[in-house]
Amino acid sequence: MALIVQKFGGSSVADAESIKRVAKRIVDTRRAGHDVVVAVSAMGDTTDELLDLAAQVAPIPAPRELDLLLSSGERISMALLAMAIHSMGYEARSFTGSQAGMITTADHGAARIVDVTPVRLREALDEGAIVIVAGFQGVNPDKNDITTLGRGGSDTTAVALAAALGADVCEIYSDVDGIFTADPRVIPRARKLDTVTAEEMLELAANGAKVLYIRAVEYARRHGVLIHARSTFTANEGTYVLGEGMADPRQSSKESAMADVIGMEEPVVTGVAIDQSQAKITVVGVPDVPGSAAAIFSLVNKTGANIDMIVQNVQSAQPGRTDISFTLPKQSAVEVLKVLTAEQETIGYDSIVHDDQIGKLSVVGAGMRTHSGVSLTLFEALSTAGVNIEMISTSEIRISVVLRGDELNQAARAVHTAYGLDSEIEATVYAGTGR
Amino acid sequence: MALIVQKFGGSSVADAESIKRVAKRIVDTRRAGHDVVVAVSAMGDTTDELLDLAAQVAPIPAPRELDLLLSSGERISMALLAMAIHSMGYEARSFTGSQAGMITTADHGAARIVDVTPVRLREALDEGAIVIVAGFQGVNPDKNDITTLGRGGSDTTAVALAAALGADVCEIYSDVDGIFTADPRVIPRARKLDTVTAEEMLELAANGAKVLYIRAVEYARRHGVLIHARSTFTANEGTYVLGEGMADPRQSSKESAMADVIGMEEPVVTGVAIDQSQAKITVVGVPDVPGSAAAIFSLVNKTGANIDMIVQNVQSAQPGRTDISFTLPKQSAVEVLKVLTAEQETIGYDSIVHDDQIGKLSVVGAGMRTHSGVSLTLFEALSTAGVNIEMISTSEIRISVVLRGDELNQAARAVHTAYGLDSEIEATVYAGTGR
The missing domain is CATH 3.40.1160.10 (Acetylglutamate kinase-like)
Known part of the structure; x- marks a missing residue:
């Protein structure tokens, strides 16, 4: 019992x-x-x-x-x-x-x-x-x-x-x-x-x-x-x-x-997750000096927005400047744009870009720790499918990429196949939300 | 305050x-x-x-x-x-x-x-x-x-x-x-x-x-x-x-x-109340000996029915027999009829009559204690209106009569006027139940 x-x-x-x-x-x-x-x-x-x-x-x-x-x-x-x-x-x-x-x-x-x-x-x-x-x-x-x-x-x-x-x-x-x-x-x-x-x-x-x-x-x-x-x-x-x-x-x-x-x-990848609930904000031309990221995210933090991925790259065209992109729930974007725009002079960035047509694809697997080449399979699969990658972020057992939202489902099918996850039969799907 | x-x-x-x-x-x-x-x-x-x-x-x-x-x-x-x-x-x-x-x-x-x-x-x-x-x-x-x-x-x-x-x-x-x-x-x-x-x-x-x-x-x-x-x-x-x-x-x-x-x-009568939620049961030809009423109402009590008026009269046509009538909520009547019918031999009555087309009219007033003739006004008003009285029951400050249900509203209007309760203006009535 x-x-x-x-x-x-x-x-x-x-x-x-x-x-x-x-x-x-x-x-x-x-x-x-x-x-x-x-x-x-x-x-x-x-x-x-x-x-x-x-x-x-x-x-x-x-x-x-x-x-x-x-x-x-x-x-x-x-x-x-x-x-x-x-x-x-x-x-x-x-x-x-x-x-x-x-x-x-x-x-x-x-x-x-x-x-x-x-x-x-x-x-x-x-x-x-x-x-x-x-x-x-x-x-x-x-x-x-x-x-x-x-x-x-x-x-x-x-x-x-x-x-x-x-x-x-x-x-x-x-x-x-x-x-x-x-x-x-x-x-x-x-x-x-x-x-x-x-x-x-x-x-x-x-x-x-x-x-x-x-x-x-x-x-x-x-x-x-x-x-x-x-x-x-x-x-x-x-x-x-x-x-x-x-x-x-x-x-x-x-x-x-x-x-x-x-x-x-079984394959090193356990599953493929997709998420279309996020938007991306890019702060363009941020002074590449200590404290810039802190200034931005302390403002963002005040709005209570739940930041997911953060990617920073040196901007090749304009030395001494960098672009900072981050993703966050779509409904938080307006508030974050408001506070960042209000402080443009203080932070000293050039412009700000908001994009709510993105999709995020993640592959997850505990086996990634001990296997190499896991990310290569992902990038090759996306390339073959003709899908462009906009952001990349990784954890110990996960790789996530940001893509165009309307390419997300197609990309997920390609990646699922590439990792050998496809079943021989189709899953039964009930009308419902999964909850 | x-x-x-x-x-x-x-x-x-x-x-x-x-x-x-x-x-x-x-x-x-x-x-x-x-x-x-x-x-x-x-x-x-x-x-x-x-x-x-x-x-x-x-x-x-x-x-x-x-x-x-x-x-x-x-x-x-x-x-x-x-x-x-x-x-x-x-x-x-x-x-x-x-x-x-x-x-x-x-x-x-x-x-x-x-x-x-x-x-x-x-x-x-x-x-x-x-x-x-x-x-x-x-x-x-x-x-x-x-x-x-x-x-x-x-x-x-x-x-x-x-x-x-x-x-x-x-x-x-x-x-x-x-x-x-x-x-x-x-x-x-x-x-x-x-x-x-x-x-x-x-x-x-x-x-x-x-x-x-x-x-x-x-x-x-x-x-x-x-x-x-x-x-x-x-x-x-x-x-x-x-x-x-x-x-x-x-x-x-x-x-x-x-x-x-x-x-x-103001008049000795404070208000006129009407009630069409009751039914009447009459047990006909009950032996007119001690214990008959007790036998009936101990059975009724077991059903949990809420008895309101009880009236007993000697039956002139058949000496040694009496009729007992009582009123109770309509929805309790079926259950009460069942238990009484099952015990007809024990109680020794002749027959039982169920009537759910009755209406009850009550006049209430604390002034009744000190005024005489209050009931006479009621009976005369009903007589003039051509309404027959089937049962009468009184308390210290109330007189209730049982009538035909379809004559109840007409009777109430006549009685209300007879006691001088009519207002000079019509009351505002809202759509609703009063609750």
Whole structure:
């Protein structure tokens, strides 16, 4: 008998029928003899609808009140889910983030978990109940105020519960079968991965893969939680995200041990991620003296924009001057342009160029550490496909390039093939967002 | 400076526009120099929609989970209302029933208030904030579980807060101007009452008047809370519900003192209430021996049906036999018929008659205690109108008669005129339920 934490997102509980289907899934796990703790998101688009309402009554909603408002979405879904399980003859008890002991900082809208004290959950488990917990929310003990964890908070709730309860596995359900070598909606021959390392997963998620949230994967890695990303619609195993020193759970069966031997021969690149949510800003003709970059990025930092790649090159045409390019979320670009333009004289640059038609392609693989020539394959594949590279940035296990946005999908297919990642069959794609 | 508790129902906060209008109303009160505590219901039909969802996922929803589900409705409206006030430049803080210290029994769906400990509300008031409290909900301290107070619970929340905080007045807002001598939608010449005694209000509410809930009026009477039933749409004073020994608050101004002198001359009947929600069951030919009524009503009691009038008459045609009639909510009739039919032999009655086409008309007035001839006016008015009386029942300050349902409105108009209650002008009627 294992203790299993399961997380179901908004699209898995979008209406009464979906809730009943999820309830059945949970009951099946219980029936197999396991203890089950479930973290659930708000139904479908509830959170967005509540945000709309808030915007209608107040231009800038008070953060404390906004968290109280948003937290009600998960209360609705958790109570309905508990009822549905109850009516199948199984004892189920639902708990708010506060009741579940999800203690957070007071940062409304983006609270960080500081402690998890699941006393009531343990009691309920000991009494044989299935436990349902509202995802995305917690409580700040100073004023006993409700907080929310920000986007993807329910994944983090699930992982944090798994860590605090010492769960055997944390199953994150979505409408895709697991983690793929690339987005199957773009690359039909993308292959489902049986396992992926946590650090690979972090790079993939940070660079456009949408199945798991970075924060939850990071939390899992730090606390040694085994994540199993799988589909709500099939009973097939999905993808296990392995932390350091974590054994592949499929090793137990002979067949999967065989699969793993084959796995040892797999390509050094684990996956190809693409991202079209970024824009590029280039500051042209910056004085090539110490402090220029600092001056620019201290201004950028004040806007709160999340900078991704930064590339600096000496400008050959104008000695003593340099160009600095960086990428950032499209919606942050206007604000950043404003502050940089206002300080043009202070920084002393020539001009500024904004480009929101870019695409970013990343290849990720832990094997890059020990293999050479990985980047060459990428550059050759892009060259053959006639795709021009605008920026390059690398980490220990990742290479990212910025391309024209309208060439991104074509480039990704070429690169996927070049690294030998193509599957022999096409992946099943469900209508949905992957969340 | 006074402390004012205000209650706004679901139709007053049905959408963003309504919420902003209510927020302005609250801010106006604050601006006049008063401390304000607000109890708010769920938006529009939210509660019914949540009940629908519950019914879809579970035929008989678990009561604990149902309360968690329903309580989220008020969390949404209270957070939105606090935001709206906030954006008008006033400090507002919202509190769940639990945070507000609304301690209840564990009876999910129909919890009774056992204590109110508004520590956090007092703190917020001391800090100059407007306080918003989720109506309809509380917490049972044994398991720290959320409870709901049942239908009309938000009125009770408001009155209980007013009592615990020692508020000067508890304003219950709705879409009607106050308490009328009759339902203005049936009797256009109904007159708004400036004051009504709590005991009259209880009789009116129990007999079909829908502006205030019995339970809230009873709570107010017991704890000496002054209720002011008034309209969300005008700034006019509504109707004050006066408990025993409570002074008319309008006495302070000369003009209203005059109005009160006129009030002393008002008719002994305060209002006419009508009710078409009841059915009548007659058990025919019951043995006229001790224990017959007890046998019948102990069976009825087991169904949980709420019996209203009971009338027993000796049957002249068949000596030693009697007929017992009673009224009860229409939806309870089937179950009651079932249990009575099953025990026909044990009780030994001849037959049973069910009639759901009845209407009940009640006249209420504290002056009945000291005036004679009140019932005669009623009977004569009905006779002149050609309306037949089927049952009669009286209390100290009320006379009720059961009539044919389709003659009820016509009868009410005749009776209203006969008691001299008609106003010279027609009442303004808003589209709405009065709630």
